[in-house]
Amino acid sequence: MVLVLALGDLHIPHRAPDLPAKFKSMLVPGKIQHVICTGNLSIKEVHDYLKTLCPDLHITRGEYDEDTRYPETKTLTIGQFKLGLCHGHQVVPWGDLDSLAMLQRQLDVDILVTGHTHQFTAYKHEGGVVINPGSATGAYSNITYDANPSFVLMDIDGLRVVVYVYELIDGEVKVDKIDFKKTTATTHSAH
Amino acid sequence: MQSKGTLKMLSKQELKSESAESWGHGSLPFVLEGMLYQIGSTALSGPPLLPPPPPPPPTPISSTATHPPPPPLHPSNPQSIHRYLLRLSETRNNSSHRLSKKVINMGQLRRIASQGIPDGAGIRSTVWKLLLGYLAPDRSLWSSELAKKRSQYKHFKEELLMNPSEIARRLEKTAVLNNDNGKSESRCVLSRSEITHGEHPLSLGKSSVWNQFFQDSEIIEQIDRDVKRTHPDLHFFSGDSSLAKSNQEALRTILTVFAKLNPGIRYVQGMNEILAPLFYIFKNDPDEEMAACAEADTFFCFVELLSGFRDHFCQQLDNSVVGIRSTITRLSQLLKEHDEELWRHLEITTKVNPQFYAFRWITLLLTQEFNFADSLHIWDTLLSDPEGPQETLLRVCCAMLILIRRRLLAGDFTSILKLLQNYPPTNISHLLYVANKLRGPADLHSNLFCKHRSTQMDAMFSQIILLSTLLAPHPCNQVFDTLHASMAMP
Numbered sequence: 001m002v003l004v005l006a007l008g009d010l011h012i013p014h015r016a017p018d019l020p021a022k023f024k025s026m027l028v029p030g031k032i033q034h035v036i037c038t039g040n041l042s043i044k045e046v047h048d049y050l051k052t053l054c055p056d057l058h059i060t061r062g063e064y065d066e067d068t069r070y071p072e073t074k075t076l077t078i079g080q081f082k083l084g085l086c087h088g089h090q091v092v093p094w095g096d097l098d099s100l101a102m103l104q105r106q107l108d109v110d111i112l113v114t115g116h117t118h119q120f121t122a123y124k125h126e127g128g129v130v131i132n133p134g135s136a137t138g139a140y141s142n143i144t145y146d147a148n149p150s151f152v153l154m155d156i157d158g159l160r161v162v163v164y165v166y167e168l169i170d171g172e173v174k175v176d177k178i179d180f181k182k183t184t185a186t187t188h189s190a191h
Numbered sequence: 192m193q194s195k196g197t198l199k200m201l202s203k204q205e206l207k208s209e210s211a212e213s214w215g216h217g218s219l220p221f222v223l224e225g226m227l228y229q230i231g232s233t234a235l236s237g238p239p240l241l242p243p244p245p246p247p248p249p250t251p252i253s254s255t256a257t258h259p260p261p262p263p264l265h266p267s268n269p270q271s272i273h274r275y276l277l278r279l280s281e282t283r284n285n286s287s288h289r290l291s292k293k294v295i296n297m298g299q300l301r302r303i304a305s306q307g308i309p310d311g312a313g314i315r316s317t318v319w320k321l322l323l324g325y326l327a328p329d330r331s332l333w334s335s336e337l338a339k340k341r342s343q344y345k346h347f348k349e350e351l352l353m354n355p356s357e358i359a360r361r362l363e364k365t366a367v368l369n370n371d372n373g374k375s376e377s378r379c380v381l382s383r384s385e386i387t388h389g390e391h392p393l394s395l396g397k398s399s400v401w402n403q404f405f406q407d408s409e410i411i412e413q414i415d416r417d418v419k420r421t422h423p424d425l426h427f428f429s430g431d432s433s434l435a436k437s438n439q440e441a442l443r444t445i446l447t448v449f450a451k452l453n454p455g456i457r458y459v460q461g462m463n464e465i466l467a468p469l470f471y472i473f474k475n476d477p478d479e480e481m482a483a484c485a486e487a488d489t490f491f492c493f494v495e496l497l498s499g500f501r502d503h504f505c506q507q508l509d510n511s512v513v514g515i516r517s518t519i520t521r522l523s524q525l526l527k528e529h530d531e532e533l534w535r536h537l538e539i540t541t542k543v544n545p546q547f548y549a550f551r552w553i554t555l556l557l558t559q560e561f562n563f564a565d566s567l568h569i570w571d572t573l574l575s576d577p578e579g580p581q582e583t584l585l586r587v588c589c590a591m592l593i594l595i596r597r598r599l600l601a602g603d604f605t606s607i608l609k610l611l612q613n614y615p616p617t618n619i620s621h622l623l624y625v626a627n628k629l630r631g632p633a634d635l636h637s638n639l640f641c642k643h644r645s646t647q648m649d650a651m652f653s654q655i656i657l658l659s660t661l662l663a664p665h666p667c668n669q670v671f672d673t674l675h676a677s678m679a680m681p
Contacts, residue, residue: 001356003392026393031405097378125378153392157356164391165383175391176383 002079003031005053007151008038008087008115009135011064012046016137020149022173023136023166029053032153034078038115038133039087040064062087062116075107079156080182084109088116088132094143097123100130110182111154111161118147120165122178129180131163138168295321295328304575305627307568307620313477315567319469322574323495325488337484344487348444351451355400359390407451410458414446417463425563427471438474441486442466445493459504464558466493468567496574499581503554518585519549525589529629533596541604548611552588556580560591560614568619572626583626590626591617 005027012018019027032054039062041047047067051057061070074085084107091099095117104112104125112130118141120134134150141147149168154161163178300321308315320326325340326333392401418439422428428442429435445466450458469492473485481488497504508514523545527534537543551559556573558566569587576583592599594617599607 001354026395028393031392101378122381122383123378124381129381155356155392157360160360162356162359163381164386164393166391166393175386177386177391178381178383180381 002033002156004034004036004078004083004154004156005032005151006036006038006113006131006133006154007136008133009040009062009118009139009141010046010137011040011042011135011139012137014042014064015139019137020168022168022171023149023151026166026173027053034058034076036074036076036083036085036113038062038085038113039070040115042066058085060085060087063089073103073107075109080159081111081156081161082109084112086112086114088114095119095121095132097125097130101125104128104130113152117141117143119144120148120150120152120167122163122165124180127183129161129163134167295330297321297328298577301575301577305572305623307623308571310564310567315571316472316476316478316481319472319570319574320488320492323492325492325495337488340491341484341487344448344490347448347452347490351448352444355392355404358400407447410450411443411447413460414443414450414458414463417460418442418446421463421467422563425471427474428467438470441474441489442470445470445486445490448490449494456501456505461555462497462504464555465497465500468558468563468570469493469496471563472567496580499579500554500556515550515554516546518553518581519545522549522553522585522588525585525629526592529589530593530596533592533599536600537592537607541602541607543604543607543611547608549588551612552591553584556584557587561616561619565619569623572623578630586629587622587626589629590622594622594625 010016010019018024029052034056035050035054035058037050037057037059039060041050041059042062042064043066047057047059050059058074058076059070060074061068061072072086072090076083076085084104086103086107088094088100091103091114093099100112100114100123103114110128112128114130114132115135117132118135118139119132121130121132123130131152133152135141135147136149136151138147138149151166153164153166155164159182161180161182163180165176165178167174167176300318304318304322308318317326321328327336390399390401394401396402419429421439421442426432426435428438442463446458446462449462466489470485470489473489473492474482476482476485502508502511502513503515503518505514509516511517523534523538526537537545557569560566561569572587573580573583591614592611595610595615598610602610
């Protein structure tokens with residue numbers, strides 16, 4: 001039972017002052033084991049805040065990040081799943097499933113997490129999952145002005161992952177969940 | 192409890208050499224325990240010796256009207272003790288078919304156990320279970336009761352120790368089957384399903400399974416820390432051996448299940464210390480079947496034992512009538528009744544607040560003040576006293592103070608506290624004797640400091656009666672009466 005928080009595109013302080021209060025009240029330290037962030041935080045203070053939630057923090061570089069040392073892509077293994085992380089502005093057309101699928105194959109991961117579009121999406125593709133957690137602050141994007149704040153929490157339990165989608169709609173937190181079961185176990189060790 | 196009888200005959204010479212003069216305070220129980228141990232031991236003492244032909248007439252002691260009166264048991268007649276013990280082993284062998292009908296006389300058992308249960312006889316486990324009400328006095332009910340309780344515990348464990356992922360999985364097993372296996376398309380948007388009742392991991396709702404899980408995990412961490420610190424000097428509890436690890440695991444499970452079943456009191460530091468002796472005794476039961484189910488038995492006995500002392504662990508009740516402060520005040524009152532001079536010296540002259548020492552004594556039931564073996568003896572008395580463990584505990588604490596009165600009266604604040612927080616090693620039998628004398632109205636020096644030897648004889652015969660009650664389950668009431676009559680000597 002491993003909890004992984006996936007979020008990104010906060011654009012603090014340029015496009016949004018802070019996370020929504022309701023999100024902040026839910027995100028308390030001690031519950032989450034890993035945090036993966038697609039990028040565009042954009043400043044170090046946000047990095048520090050995420051670090052307080054959980055010491056295991058993975059970030060990839062978005063085009064507005066002030067810290068240039070974040071990698072472009074990242075892969076990590078949690079339990080039976082391999083996760084891939086990328087901001088998504090590198091993958092053109094932005095948000096296109098085929099292009100993202102190419103990236104997923106390239107990174108050889110089960111779950112690919114990208115951002116940049118500020119829209120939550122979750123696709124199933126060839127035995128893997130492509131997730132876009134959206135923008136955690138609801139900041140406007142290149143494509144759209146209306147973005148609901150959203151983030152994703154994954155509960156990895158053996159071969160099964162339950163994806164909880166948290167969205168702030170009209171001031172209320174709405175939570176949905178998505179079930180995904182991996183068909184084969186990761187036999188070859190890339191751990 | 193199925194110990195075979197192996198009676199080693201101590202010759203007249205051997206016994207007489209243990210002369211009356213050499214029977215100091217501590218040695219009498221040891222002599223007696225030696226004798227009892229030889230009776231209760233199985234293969235350990237080597238090949239069993241055949242008991243010599245019994246003295247006539249050896250008819251089994253039963254509730255029939257006619258039976259020969261037992262030989263007069265006079266304290267200075269060691270032969271008679273032999274003969275009596277012989278007869279006990281005889282009658283037990285002859286009447287195993289009566290075992291199932293035996294109903295144990297709890298009053299007798301309490302009176303005897305309060306004198307102390309011999310260590311080597313392996314009966315402490317069963318006696319404690321009887322005293323705590325876990326086993327009914329009627330032996331025939333034991334197997335059914337035990338099976339019921341053990342399965343109940345197993346059920347608790349399964350229910351309460353699941354993590355939320357598993358719970359969620361169990362709840363919607365059918366929904367999952369519909370989702371993934373049916374879809375043969377290689378790509379699609381994944382369907383979202385709504386969450387009911389805020390059952391998501393970050394939920395802050397009180398009824399949320401996840402929220403409870405995270406709150407419990409703090410307690411579980413606390414329990415884990417305390418269990419690792421329990422009795423670091425005993426191999427049973429600590430160290431790297433697999434035995435220690437499995438025992439620690441058992442302690443952890445018991446405390447976790449208790450904390451989850453009792454949301455009002457949860458887990459408080461110190462409960463592990465109360466649990467440890469119970470688990471130790473039950474796990475070391477010579478009967479293998481009982482020892483295998485020690486965890487379940489310990490859980491229920493722990494609940495029973497703690498029921499009288501729960502209020503000491505509840506912080507909100509600290510200042511109430513049932514809380515720890517009021518109990519400490521009662522102890523103070525008791526001391527004032529029995530030894531005003533000492534009380535005055537402690538409370539008024541040196542201003543030693545009883546909370547500084549009595550808090551640990553009372554909440555941990557004296558497990559931290561004495562070494563492990565001694566605290567087991569004290570617990571024998573605590574559990575068996577008909578007045579109840581709370582009252583008895585206060586009397587024992589009062590006795591602890593009175594026994595070292597001279598040093599306390601001579602000390603100042605620092606030295607008194609030092610003394611009381613590291614209580615000096617003392618003779619437990621004497622301590623319990625003094626505590627016993629504190630019963631009822633205060634009658635100072637004649638009771639407290641009297642070291643009359645007749646009490647040693649009382650102890651010896653009580654041990655014999657204990658033996659007869661437990662190993663030779665017969666309604667031996669008439670024998671008891673005669674024994675008691677012979678014991679009623681000035």
